[in-house]
Amino acid sequence: MFSYKFFKRIGDFLSACVGLIILIPIISLITIVSIFIYNGKPFFFQKRAGFKEKPFWIVKFKTMTATVDQNGKLLPDVDRLNKWGSFLRKSSLDEIPQLFNVIIGDMSIIGPRPLMINYLPYYTAEEKLRHRVLPGITGLAQIKGRNTIDWDLKLQYDCQYVKNLSFANDFKILWETAINVISSKDVIIDTYSVEPDFDEYRKTKKE
Numbered sequence: 001m002f003s004y005k006f007f008k009r010i011g012d013f014l015s016a017c018v019g020l021i022i023l024i025p026i027i028s029l030i031t032i033v034s035i036f037i038y039n040g041k042p043f044f045f046q047k048r049a050g051f052k053e054k055p056f057w058i059v060k061f062k063t064m065t066a067t068v069d070q071n072g073k074l075l076p077d078v079d080r081l082n083k084w085g086s087f088l089r090k091s092s093l094d095e096i097p098q099l100f101n102v103i104i105g106d107m108s109i110i111g112p113r114p115l116m117i118n119y120l121p122y123y124t125a126e127e128k129l130r131h132r133v134l135p136g137i138t139g140l141a142q143i144k145g146r147n148t149i150d151w152d153l154k155l156q157y158d159c160q161y162v163k164n165l166s167f168a169n170d171f172k173i174l175w176e177t178a179i180n181v182i183s184s185k186d187v188i189i190d191t192y193s194v195e196p197d198f199d200e201y202r203k204t205k206k207e
Contacts, residue, residue, distance in 0.1 A: 004166070012108050016102035026093070026096070027097075034062055037084050043061060044064075044094075045058070045059055047116075048116060049131065049135075050114055050131075051133065051135070052131055053131045058106075064077060064085055065080045065082060090184055091184070092181045109137055111134050112161060113141065119199055123155070127159060129162045129163070132162055138174070141153075141155075142173075150195065151202075
């Protein structure tokens with residue numbers, strides 16, 4: 001296990017560095033366009049739960065405006081998601097900045113997706129296994145349906161991944177992710193339209 005984590009960390013760091021260098025033209029273009037569209041704020045930061053439930057700030061390209069209603073409350077996601085943001089989500093280009101999270105050690109290339117802090121009280125003891133490894137840019141749940149599967153199944157895949165750590169599984173996930181990104185498979189632009197937030201999902205199931 002130690003050798004797996006050690007060499008995976010080295011691989012993550014080198015892959016993220018190389019990826020950022022190769023993607024400099026794309027990153028620069030998206031940043032410039034987003035600066036104009038989102039009033040000088042091209043990046044989205046949000047606190048997520050990472051390894052051993054430790055919070056960290058995830059970074060992505062912004063895909064929604066900060067438009068509010070007459071009472072100063074943010075409009076629903078679907079009303080703040082513009083064409084540029086939809087393009088970034090559909091192409092998964094909004095995920096590129098997470099390579100910085102990988103470089104500093106908050107994330108891995110492969111692992112369970114990092115979820116919001118307020119979801120922590122709603123995991124079962126089994127589901128908490130997902131926090132025994134670094135969260136990833138992509139993972140088993142993402143190649144098994146992404147947002148087209150429900151939360152229970154998604155978390156089952158996360159636990160399955162943690163219980164079967166291997167470079168072979170990581171390579172398979174990475175390969176299938178590349179295919180899915182190219183084909184835009186299982187991409188849902190407005191995720192809330194098909195599934196509620198996890199905490200709401202669990203509260204509803206208890207009622």
